[in-house]
Amino acid sequence: MDDTSYVGMHYRSEDFNEERPNRYTIIRAQFDKWFSRKVRDAGVVLLCETTVKELLRDTHGKVIGVKTDRDGGTALADVVILGEGVNGLVGQRSGLRSELKPDSVALAVKEMHFLPREVIESRFNLKGNEGVVIEAMGTITAGMTGTGFLYTNQESISVGIGCIVSDFAENGTTPYGLLEAFKNHPSIKPLLANSECKEYAAHLIPEGGYKSIPELFGDGWIVVGDAGQFVNAVHREGSNLAMTTGRIAGETVVWLKRRREELSKANLAEYKRRLDETFVMKDLKKYRKIPEFLHSNKHVFGLYPRLVSAAAQTWFRVDGADKLTKEKEILRSFRKGRSLPGLIGDAFKLARSWR
Amino acid sequence: MHIVVCMKQVPDSAQIRVHPVTNTIMRQGVPTISNPYDLFALEEAMRWRDRFGGEVTVLTMGPPMAEDSLRKALTFGADRAVLLTDRFFAGSDTLATSFALAGALAKIEQEFGKPLMIFTGKQTIDGDTAQVGPGIAKRLGLNQLTYVARIVDLAPEEGHITVERRAEGGVQVLSTRLPVLITMLEGVNEIRRGSLDDAFRAARAKIVTWNAADAGITDLTKCGLRGSPTIVKKVFAPPPRAEKAYQVATTDLSMEALAETVMDEIFKRQTSLEGDLMRFSAG
Amino acid sequence: MTGMVETGVLGAKVEEKLFQNRYLVDAGRPHIKVRPHDTPSKALRSLTYTCPAGCYSLNDKGQVEITVDGCFECGTCRVLTAKTGEIEWEYPRGGYGVLFKFG
Ligand SMILES: Cc1cc2nc3c(=O)[nH]c(=O)nc-3n(C[C@H](O)[C@H](O)[C@H](O)COP(=O)(O)OP(=O)(O)OC[C@H]3O[C@@H](n4cnc5c(N)ncnc54)[C@H](O)[C@@H]3O)c2cc1C
Ligand code: SF4
Numbered sequence: 001m002d003d004t005s006y007v008g009m010h011y012r013s014e015d016f017n018e019e020r021p022n023r024y025t026i027i028r029a030q031f032d033k034w035f036s037r038k039v040r041d042a043g044v045v046l047l048c049e050t051t052v053k054e055l056l057r058d059t060h061g062k063v064i065g066v067k068t069d070r071d072g073g074t075a076l077a078d079v080v081i082l083g084e085g086v087n088g089l090v091g092q093r094s095g096l097r098s099e100l101k102p103d104s105v106a107l108a109v110k111e112m113h114f115l116p117r118e119v120i121e122s123r124f125n126l127k128g129n130e131g132v133v134i135e136a137m138g139t140i141t142a143g144m145t146g147t148g149f150l151y152t153n154q155e156s157i158s159v160g161i162g163c164i165v166s167d168f169a170e171n172g173t174t175p176y177g178l179l180e181a182f183k184n185h186p187s188i189k190p191l192l193a194n195s196e197c198k199e200y201a202a203h204l205i206p207e208g209g210y211k212s213i214p215e216l217f218g219d220g221w222i223v224v225g226d227a228g229q230f231v232n233a234v235h236r237e238g239s240n241l242a243m244t245t246g247r248i249a250g251e252t253v254v255w256l257k258r259r260r261e262e263l264s265k266a267n268l269a270e271y272k273r274r275l276d277e278t279f280v281m282k283d284l285k286k287y288r289k290i291p292e293f294l295h296s297n298k299h300v301f302g303l304y305p306r307l308v309s310a311a312a313q314t315w316f317r318v319d320g321a322d323k324l325t326k327e328k329e330i331l332r333s334f335r336k337g338r339s340l341p342g343l344i345g346d347a348f349k350l351a352r353s354w355r
Numbered sequence: 356m357h358i359v360v361c362m363k364q365v366p367d368s369a370q371i372r373v374h375p376v377t378n379t380i381m382r383q384g385v386p387t388i389s390n391p392y393d394l395f396a397l398e399e400a401m402r403w404r405d406r407f408g409g410e411v412t413v414l415t416m417g418p419p420m421a422e423d424s425l426r427k428a429l430t431f432g433a434d435r436a437v438l439l440t441d442r443f444f445a446g447s448d449t450l451a452t453s454f455a456l457a458g459a460l461a462k463i464e465q466e467f468g469k470p471l472m473i474f475t476g477k478q479t480i481d482g483d484t485a486q487v488g489p490g491i492a493k494r495l496g497l498n499q500l501t502y503v504a505r506i507v508d509l510a511p512e513e514g515h516i517t518v519e520r521r522a523e524g525g526v527q528v529l530s531t532r533l534p535v536l537i538t539m540l541e542g543v544n545e546i547r548r549g550s551l552d553d554a555f556r557a558a559r560a561k562i563v564t565w566n567a568a569d570a571g572i573t574d575l576t577k578c579g580l581r582g583s584p585t586i587v588k589k590v591f592a593p594p595p596r597a598e599k600a601y602q603v604a605t606t607d608l609s610m611e612a613l614a615e616t617v618m619d620e621i622f623k624r625q626t627s628l629e630g631d632l633m634r635f636s637a638g
Numbered sequence: 639m640t641g642m643v644e645t646g647v648l649g650a651k652v653e654e655k656l657f658q659n660r661y662l663v664d665a666g667r668p669h670i671k672v673r674p675h676d677t678p679s680k681a682l683r684s685l686t687y688t689c690p691a692g693c694y695s696l697n698d699k700g701q702v703e704i705t706v707d708g709c710f711e712c713g714t715c716r717v718l719t720a721k722t723g724e725i726e727w728e729y730p731r732g733g734y735g736v737l738f739k740f741g
Contacts, residue, residue, distance in 0.1 A: 028741025045558045049733030069731055071550035087713040089729065099720045107714050109690050112740045169684040169718055176652045176690060199740050200655035202690035202710040370660060386660065386739055548731070
C-alpha cells in the first residue's frame with residue numbers, strides 16, 4: 001500500500017469450503033468462555049480473577065507452586081505450566097527468562113466494528129461460513145516494521161495495525177493515530193462504512209521468533225504459548241501454537257506421572273523433544289531469519305510498496321505508451337529507488353530467510 | 356444463623372447502547388454481571404454471618420448461564436448457591452419473579468433451615484423496579500425493611516433487629532422482629548475479595564440447581580410470561596434535551612472563586628433567580 | 639456520530655476510543671507508577687505517544703505522569719523503560735483492570 005493505492009494479491013478458493021474447517025476467525029472473549037467450559041467439564045478446577053505474583057520454590061530451587069494476590073494465597077503443585085502470555089512477568093521475575101526487547105516485540109492495536117451479517121456478506125462477497133482476511137503492508141506503517149490487518153467475523157470486522165515497539169518509540173506516531181489513518185485509507189474505508197466500533201484494544205505480540213525462544217522447562221516448570229515466544233509472525237499465528245504447546249506440555253506431564261517419574265528438569269526435557277516433532281518448532285525454525293531481515297530492511301515497508309504501486313499505475317494506465325517503454329520505466333523506477341545490488345541483495349536475503 | 360441473599364445476573368447496562376439510527380437496543384457483546392446493588396446485600400449478609408456464625412445461601416432465578424454470577428458469589432465468600440432455572444420462568448415480570456423466588460425460599464427453608472434474614476439489593480439495574488424484594492416479603496408473610504442503610508443492631512437469639520432506613524427527608528430508625536426481608540442500599544459497604552480458599556471452594560462447588568418441580572412450584576400459571584401481567588409497550592431512546600450543557604472556564608481554582616463563578620453563570624442565565632433568592636433569604 | 643468511522647484522520651481522540659471499552663477500576667490502587675524524577679529520559683518521554691491508551695502525559699514541570707484508568711495492561715511502557723527502570727509495573731489485582739468484551 002502507498003498513501004492512496006494498494007496492489008493486492010487475492011486468493012479465493014472454493015476448496016476452502018471443505019467439510020473440515022481449515023481456518024477460523026474467533027472472538028477471544030467468546031472462545032475463551034466456551035473453551036473454559038470444556039476444560040471444566042473435563043475435570044479441571046479453574047480459578048479466575050486471581051493474579052499469580054511469583055513462583056514458590058523448595059530449598060533446592062525446584063518450583064513447587066505459586067503465590068497469588070488473594071489472602072492465604074499459596075497453591076502447591078507438582079508442576080507449574082506457565083501460560084502467562086507475552087508479558088510473562090512471573091517467569092521474568094522468577095529469573096526464568098529476561099525482559100522483552102523493544103525491537104523484538106510488536107504493539108498491535110485493534111478495533112471491533114459491528115455491521116449486520118448481510119452487509120458484511122454482500123460487501124465482502126461471502127456466503128455461509130466464509131470469511132476474508134486482508135493483510136496490508138506499506139506506507140500505512142509510516143516506515144515502521146509492521147502490518148495492517150482486517151478480517152471478517154459473522155457480525156463484525158476486526159481491523160488493526162501493529163508495529164515493532166522500538167519503531168513506535170523512534171517514529172513518534174501514536175498507535176491510535178496510525179490505526180485511524182489505516183482505517184481511512186481509501187482501500188479500507190469503504191469496507192468499514194457505517195459500522196459501529198464497540199471495542200478498542202491493544203496487545204503485544206512477541207516477534208523475535210525461533211532465536212528468542214527462552215528456556216522452556218526446568219525443575220518443576222514448563223513454559224507454553226506467547227510466554228515462550230511461540231508466535232509465527234510471518235503467518236500471524238500464535239493461538240494455534242499456544243494451544244499446541246499447551247497440549248504437548250499437558251501430555252508430557254501426564255505421561256511422566258503415569259510412569260511415576262519425577263517432574264525434574266531432566267525428565268521434563270521430554271516436552272522439548274516432543275515439541276521438536278511438531279509444526280511449532282519446524283515452522284519457527286524455518287523462518288528463524290525473517291524477523292531480523294524485516295527489521296534491518298525497513299525499505300520493505302516503505303520503498304517497495306511505493307515502487308510496486310507506481311509500477312502498477314504505469315502498467316494499468318491506458319495512456320498511449322507502448323508496453324516495452326512501460327516495462328523499462330518500471331524497472332528504472334525500481335533501480336532509482338534502490339540500487340541493483342540492493343534489489344538483488346534483498347531478494348536473496350528474503351529467499352534465504354524464507355528457506 | 357441462616358441468611359439468604361437473592362441475586363440476579365443482569366446485562367451490564369453501562370455497556371448497552373441504543374443504535375443512533377435505528378433506535379434499537381444493541382445487545383451484541385453486552386456482558387453480564389451480578390446486579391451491583393445485590394453485592395451490598397451479600398457483603399452485609401456475610402458480615403453478620405461472620406459475627407454470629409452460620410451460613411449464607413445465595414439464590415438466583417435465571418438461565419443456566421446465571422451460574423457464573425453464583426460461582427462469583429461463592430468466590431466472594433458465600434457458603435451455598437442455589438440456581439432456580441426452568442424454561443417456565445422465561446419472561447417473568449416482577450410479580451412472577453417474586454412468586455418463583457418465594458417458592459424456592461420455602462424449599463430452601465425445608466432443605467437447609469429457616470433463614471432469619473433474606474436480603475435483596477435495592478433494585479436491579481436492568482428493571483429498576485425495586486418490587487421483587489417487597490413481593491417476596493408479602494408472599495412469605497415476612498416483615499420488610501426496605502432501603503436499609505445500616506443494620507444498627509441484630510439479636511438473632513431474641514429475634515430482634517433495628518435498622519436505619521433512608522427515606523425522603525431523613526433517616527428512619529426501625530425495629531422489628533425476625534425473620535425479615537431487607538433490601539439493602541448501595542454504597543453502605545464494599546464487597547470483599549475472597550481468599551484463595553474461597554476461590555478454590557467456589558471453583559469446585561456444586562451449584563444446587565432446581566427446576567420448578569424440584570423447588571416445589573406447581574402453579575405454573577403464575578410463572579414466566581403467563582404469570583406476568585406487565586406488558587412492555589415500547590422501548591425507545593429518550594430524545595436528547597435541546598439545551599446543551601455548558602462548561603464554565605475559570606483560572607482561579609479556590610473554592611470560593613469556583614462557587615462565585617458558577618453562581619454568576621447561573622444568575623446570568625436565570626435572570627429572575629437572584630432576585631427570588633434575595634427575597635427568600637430576607638424572609 | 640460517536641463510534642462511526644470518522645474523517646478527521648490523525649487527530650484521533652483516544653478518549654473516545656476508550657469510551658467503547660469496559661474497565662473495572664481498582665480505585666486508589668494504580669497498578670503502574672512512574673518513579674519520582676526531575677527530567678524524564680527519552681524512553682520515558684516516548685510513553686506520552688507510544689502508550690496505546692494515552693495514559694501518559696507531561697505535567698507543566700516537564701515530568702511524565704500516568705493515569706492508569708484506560709490501561710490495556712499491554713506492557714509497552716514497561717518494555718520501553720526496562721533499561722531506565724523509571725516505572726513500576728504490576729498487573730492489577732485479579733478481576734480489576736480492562737475487561738475485554740471481545741478481545
Ligand atoms: C492483534 C493480535 C492479533 C492476533 N491475531 C492472531 C491470529 O490471527 N491468529 C493466531 O493464531 N494468533 C493471533 N494472535 C496471537 C495470539 O493471540 C497469541 O499468540 C495467543 O493468544 C497466545 O496465547 P497464550 O495463552 O500464550 O497467551 P494469552 O492469550 O495472552 O493468555 C495469557 C493469559 O494469562 C493471564 N496471565 C498473565 N499473567 C498472569 C498472572 N501473573 N497471573 C494470572 N494470570 C495471568 C492473562 O490474563 C491471560 O489471560 C494475535 C495477537 C494479537 C495481539
Ligand atoms: S501497559 Fe500499555 S496501555 Fe497500560 S500504560 Fe503501559 S503502554 Fe499504556
